[in-house]
Amino acid sequence: xxxxxxxxxxxxxxxxxELQDDANPNFVEEVAASYFKDxxxxxxxxxxxxxxxxxxxxxxxxYMHQFKGSSTSIGASKVKTxxxxxxxxxxxxxxxxxLRTFQExxxxxxxxxxxxxxxxxxxxxxxxxxxxxxQNMC
Amino acid sequence: MAVGEVMRxxxxxSGDLSVTSPELHVLAVDDSIVDRKxxxxxxxxxxxxxxxxxxxxxxxxxxxxxxxxxxxxxNDLKVNLIVTDYSMPGLTGYDLxxxxxESSAFREIPVVIMSSENILPRIEQCLKEGAEDFLLKxxxxxxxxxxxxxxxxxEAEDCKTISHSNKRKLAEGIDTPSPSSSSxxxxxxxxxxxxxxxxxxxxxxxxxxx
Numbered sequence: 611x612x613x614x615x616x617x618x619x620x621x622x623x624x625x626x627x628e629l630q631d632d633a634n635p636n637f638v639e640e641v642a643a644s645y646f647k648d649x650x651x652x653x654x655x656x657x658x659x660x661x662x663x664x665x666x667x668x669x670x671x672x673y674m675h676q677f678k679g680s681s682t683s684i685g686a687s688k689v690k691t692x693x694x695x696x697x698x699x700x701x702x703x704x705x706x707x708x709l710r711t712f713q714e715x716x717x718x719x720x721x722x723x724x725x726x727x728x729x730x731x732x733x734x735x736x737x738x739x740x741x742x743x744x745q746n747m748c
Numbered sequence: 749m750a751v752g753e754v755m756r757x758x759x760x761x762s763g764d765l766s767v768t769s770p771e772l773h774v775l776a777v778d779d780s781i782v783d784r785k786x787x788x789x790x791x792x793x794x795x796x797x798x799x800x801x802x803x804x805x806x807x808x809x810x811x812x813x814x815x816x817x818x819x820x821x822x823n824d825l826k827v828n829l830i831v832t833d834y835s836m837p838g839l840t841g842y843d844l845x846x847x848x849x850e851s852s853a854f855r856e857i858p859v860v861i862m863s864s865e866n867i868l869p870r871i872e873q874c875l876k877e878g879a880e881d882f883l884l885k886x887x888x889x890x891x892x893x894x895x896x897x898x899x900x901x902x903e904a905e906d907c908k909t910i911s912h913s914n915k916r917k918l919a920e921g922i923d924t925p926s927p928s929s930s931s932x933x934x935x936x937x938x939x940x941x942x943x944x945x946x947x948x949x950x951x952x953x954x955x956x957x958x
Contacts, residue, residue, distance in 0.1 A: 622886050629789050629889070637789060644781050675835065679864050680782040683886050 615729065618722050623685030639730050645684045646723055652677045653716060660709060670708065671700040688718040772899060773797040773825050777807045777832035777844065778862070783885070787831060787862075790892040797825065804839025804847075807832070813851055827857055829899050831883075834863040834870065842874060849878045858899055862887055 615623075623638070630637045656673050659666060678693035692715035699707030774796045776787045784800045791798045801807050808814045811827065830848065834841040841861050849855045858880040863870065871882045881898065883891050 625886070625888060626786070629786075629793060634789070641782060641785050644785055648781055676780065679835075679885070680780050682864060683780070683782045683786055 615725060618688055618718075618725055619685045620687040621685065622682065626685065641684060642726050642730070645680055645686075648680055649677060649719060653719070656712060660712060663705075665705050665708065667700045667703055667708075671697055674700065686719075686722055689715060689722060692718055771795055771797050772828040772896060773799070774829045774831060775807060775810060775827045776800045777802075777804060777830065777836070777841070779803060779833065779836040783833065783862075787887060787892075790887060790889055791831075793889060794892050794896050796829075796896065799825075799827075804832070804836060804841070804844035807844055808839075808847060811848075811854055813847060813854065827854075829895070830857055830859045831895075832859065832861060833885075834861050834874070835865075842870075842877065845874060845877050845879055858902070860895055 626638045626641060652673055656670065656677075659670055659673065674693050674696050678690055678697070681689040681693060692711055696708055696711045696715060699705075699711055774791050776784065776791065776798060778784045778787060778800070779802055781802075784802070788798045788800050799810065801810055805814070807830070830844075832841040832844055839847075841863075845859050845861065848857060848859055855878075859878070860881045860883060861871075861874045861879050862883045862885055864885040866884055874882055881895060883895070
């Protein structure tokens with residue numbers, strides 16, 4: 611995975627890659643696609659909930675619990691860290707902390723999305739290269 | 749027992765467990781789509797048939813326990829194991845566990861709870877209610893393999909206990925008159941394939957009669 615992903619993804623991501631085989635070569639990409647679709651929905655819900663004042667910290671914490679869960683499952687370590695911090699602010703009833711942390715979370719989430727898109731593209735083109743090379747040998 | 753109907757394990761006299769066994773059918777319950785994908789993959793790699801549902805309510809519907817359809821339900825394939833997340837909206841994993849254990853039709857099905865939170869009172873509560881095991885998320889392949897082996901081993905022990913107690917019963921019947929009427933009662937309940945816990949206590953009863 612190398613320096614490109616360092617810090618953004620932890621060993622859980624590598625565990626998921628271990629689960630791929632020839633019969634299921636796109637498993638991680640599929641999980642990532644589900645993750646980004648699901649987290650987009652959660653981000654939207656949280657955005658809306660943050661616009662309503664006074665903040666419903668229980669509801670926010672509940673959304674963040676889900677967000678943290680799926681981020682953990684895919685190995686998104688930076689996003690996970692922001693989720694944890696957000697929940698701390700929820701428990702402390704700290705609205706400003708929540709808002710600030712959420713901005714950070716969205717940034718990390720967007721960065722991760724770009725990096726993973728690139729990662730899967732490189733993988734796919736690597737695979738094509740290998741196929742091309744094999745075909746040229748014939 | 750319900751599980752025995754699907755398993756049909758043939759245990760050779762040596763008790764060797766390396767016989768070919770049919771696949772476990774696992775019902776995986778989780779409200780997170782990411783976690784459903786992951787647990788499904790882990791289970792398939794471990795040679796299990798998998799059905800995933802997104803809630804405890806759906807799980808009960810699948811089993812036919814929701815009161816709507818009676819015992820028939822939607823599923824045409826017996827469930828050998830239920831793996832469920834703890835924190836779910838509506839019915840929690842604990843609520844689902846309770847309902848399964850309260851049901852005469854399904855209480856024999858082992859239930860494993862998964863949670864992202866390592867909360868000891870929660871774990872104890874689930875084990876006390878009859879959960880087979882408790883897995884901390886993110887669930888690893890090693891966890892799934894361990895659970896599968898545990899379930900298969902329990903099934904094998906149930907089959908062995910049944911066949912051993914049957915042999916003992918037959919031996920008693922030929923050599924000695926039955927010491928009490930309870931032994932014939934025991935035999936008929938053996939035919940009903942009770943749970944592994946009940947089987948163990950019945951075989952203890954038998955050895956106390958000898």
